[in-house]
Amino acid sequence: MAQIQGLAAHAAGAELLSFRYDPGELGMHEVEIGITHCGICHSDIHLISNDWGISQYPFIPGHEVIGTVTAIGSQVRSLAVGQRAGLGWQSNSCGECEWCTQGLENLCPRSEATCVHRHGGYANRVRANGRFVFGIPDSLPSEQAAPLLCGGITVFNPLRDHAINPSSRVGVVGIGGLGHLAIQFARVFGAEVTAFSSSTAKEEEARAFGAHHFVNTRESKAMKEVTGTQDFILNTANADQDWGVLIQALRPTGTLCLVGVPPSPVSLQAFPLIAGIRTVTGSPIGSPHRIREMLDVSARHGVKAATEPFPMAKANEAIEKVKKNKVRYRAVLTN
Amino acid sequence: MAQIQGLAAHAAGAELLSFRYDPGELGMHEVEIGITHCGICHSDIHLISNDWGISQYPFIPGHEVIGTVTAIGSQVRSLAVGQRAGLGWQSNSCGECEWCTQGLENLCPRSEATCVHRHGGYANRVRANGRFVFGIPDSLPSEQAAPLLCGGITVFNPLRDHAINPSSRVGVVGIGGLGHLAIQFARVFGAEVTAFSSSTAKEEEARAFGAHHFVNTRESKAMKEVTGTQDFILNTANADQDWGVLIQALRPTGTLCLVGVPPSPVSLQAFPLIAGIRTVTGSPIGSPHRIREMLDVSARHGVKAATEPFPMAKANEAIEKVKKNKVRYRAVLTN
Numbered sequence: 001m002a003q004i005q006g007l008a009a010h011a012a013g014a015e016l017l018s019f020r021y022d023p024g025e026l027g028m029h030e031v032e033i034g035i036t037h038c039g040i041c042h043s044d045i046h047l048i049s050n051d052w053g054i055s056q057y058p059f060i061p062g063h064e065v066i067g068t069v070t071a072i073g074s075q076v077r078s079l080a081v082g083q084r085a086g087l088g089w090q091s092n093s094c095g096e097c098e099w100c101t102q103g104l105e106n107l108c109p110r111s112e113a114t115c116v117h118r119h120g121g122y123a124n125r126v127r128a129n130g131r132f133v134f135g136i137p138d139s140l141p142s143e144q145a146a147p148l149l150c151g152g153i154t155v156f157n158p159l160r161d162h163a164i165n166p167s168s169r170v171g172v173v174g175i176g177g178l179g180h181l182a183i184q185f186a187r188v189f190g191a192e193v194t195a196f197s198s199s200t201a202k203e204e205e206a207r208a209f210g211a212h213h214f215v216n217t218r219e220s221k222a223m224k225e226v227t228g229t230q231d232f233i234l235n236t237a238n239a240d241q242d243w244g245v246l247i248q249a250l251r252p253t254g255t256l257c258l259v260g261v262p263p264s265p266v267s268l269q270a271f272p273l274i275a276g277i278r279t280v281t282g283s284p285i286g287s288p289h290r291i292r293e294m295l296d297v298s299a300r301h302g303v304k305a306a307t308e309p310f311p312m313a314k315a316n317e318a319i320e321k322v323k324k325n326k327v328r329y330r331a332v333l334t335n
Numbered sequence: 336m337a338q339i340q341g342l343a344a345h346a347a348g349a350e351l352l353s354f355r356y357d358p359g360e361l362g363m364h365e366v367e368i369g370i371t372h373c374g375i376c377h378s379d380i381h382l383i384s385n386d387w388g389i390s391q392y393p394f395i396p397g398h399e400v401i402g403t404v405t406a407i408g409s410q411v412r413s414l415a416v417g418q419r420a421g422l423g424w425q426s427n428s429c430g431e432c433e434w435c436t437q438g439l440e441n442l443c444p445r446s447e448a449t450c451v452h453r454h455g456g457y458a459n460r461v462r463a464n465g466r467f468v469f470g471i472p473d474s475l476p477s478e479q480a481a482p483l484l485c486g487g488i489t490v491f492n493p494l495r496d497h498a499i500n501p502s503s504r505v506g507v508v509g510i511g512g513l514g515h516l517a518i519q520f521a522r523v524f525g526a527e528v529t530a531f532s533s534s535t536a537k538e539e540e541a542r543a544f545g546a547h548h549f550v551n552t553r554e555s556k557a558m559k560e561v562t563g564t565q566d567f568i569l570n571t572a573n574a575d576q577d578w579g580v581l582i583q584a585l586r587p588t589g590t591l592c593l594v595g596v597p598p599s600p601v602s603l604q605a606f607p608l609i610a611g612i613r614t615v616t617g618s619p620i621g622s623p624h625r626i627r628e629m630l631d632v633s634a635r636h637g638v639k640a641a642t643e644p645f646p647m648a649k650a651n652e653a654i655e656k657v658k659k660n661k662v663r664y665r666a667v668l669t670n
Contacts, residue, residue, distance in 0.1 A: 267600045273617030282609030
């Protein structure tokens, strides 16, 4: 096989540089994708900076891949060469553990991530186990669908897990790459949706994505007015929040679910949790089954990322713009 | 009706003094109990000290009552004069709100507590709405059953809500009035039970109550060894804990549930919650339906509080012993 050509981080926080690697022989359970699109997720930036202490250099970031299947291993039945397909954060799991065998591959302790100790999607091609490569429904355009493979499933999964339904009141904290998709999905589940953001400039767009209400998290009066109104609050922001005020915004039996990772510990008073059976939890990506479901729901209900395309060669420029929070709402690299 | 005679707190933290009040006419939905037994719960002590800022003096504490029905209002059908009956933390609810109408009266915003702005069970008689007075199964002795009415339901309810079953691994933190009942109930649900305590002196008794394992929370090596082993941890202690270590002790999808109220905020790293779908929640008492279920389960499976009786006149002495953590495991006042 020809070498794979991409853009790799060679040191923590460094600019990406051109990089080639030999992918070796295609494994019998593997699929190779010729990449047309790859979203830029904040996790890529954390990996480039080694914020989580797990990065090995050099590596090619990227885990919101869409492209065309260029090769399949001998044991792959679910995909065909020439088919449009996508790959997200997870590229393999053991297939045997208690989590894999109950369809929770995203919890597999031997899970492999697409661009952790491996090379990802800021490249011309990428490989993964076929169980983690998904056909893309025809009606979804690749550029707007790429961010669904990580950002989309990350917000869809907790809405499904927590049985969001047409009687639910759902709050979405942080209107960015994840949040703008969360608003759309929460609407698809039939919920009454409140967007929480520290940026009033996002109100109009939040409403356009489907939010019924908008609350400026910096206005303590507005935050007080939503006391006891939300069944489920999804925190998509990577920033610290006034957690006490968000817990207060929950109705009895309500849940605050974290998908964004705040930098500081989350501090909670026990009493509102105990008295109101309120819950704080978290959620990571989703299983292959849920990713297929999410893609199907997106196709049927028209959920799409709002994207800004950049040629693959301008990845560093795109990353800078993402870091400055200037992209509305997801940067997607194109080949 | 004759005046009710009891022991009341007249100021924050003061010794209880003899006190009489006129209960007025019996309401048509009310039941009066001639008290034979009343457990001393830590909540009584918090109310006496006004730790929660909700106490109104003078008031008679006590909300783990067992006795004999002495009078019933004209509309009460579920109880009869002369029957043995019990009363817990809650003495009334609105009966109309979204929580009452779904059998979650414990979440009713107009809930009335037996000894908050009312007079409770350190007395010869007490009254409550008949929906919150429960017949006691014959096989449960009154002294050992009284603590079930608050302590028992507080730990039974979350085990039921979180579907504890024979494949569950349940940790109980704090082996006291609540914890010793939680161990017994967790065993009744069929779980593998681990007792967590800072006091090695309690190991033998914890095992006698049904714990399969005992972990000293002060031994960091022992705490590390239980990493990733528990499906459900019930914190019954009113003390601060190393929450990070307890979260680490949870398996993926595991839950830490607070019923004891730690004095400081609970500080949590977001990442273990997100990566492992781990949950922190709380739980307050239980609904009348659940209290009946808990009493039935206790009767059928022999769950009983370990008690130390004190004559009602020695309530102050008993309270001092509870405060000093010297009672194994629940003090019960007797008339």
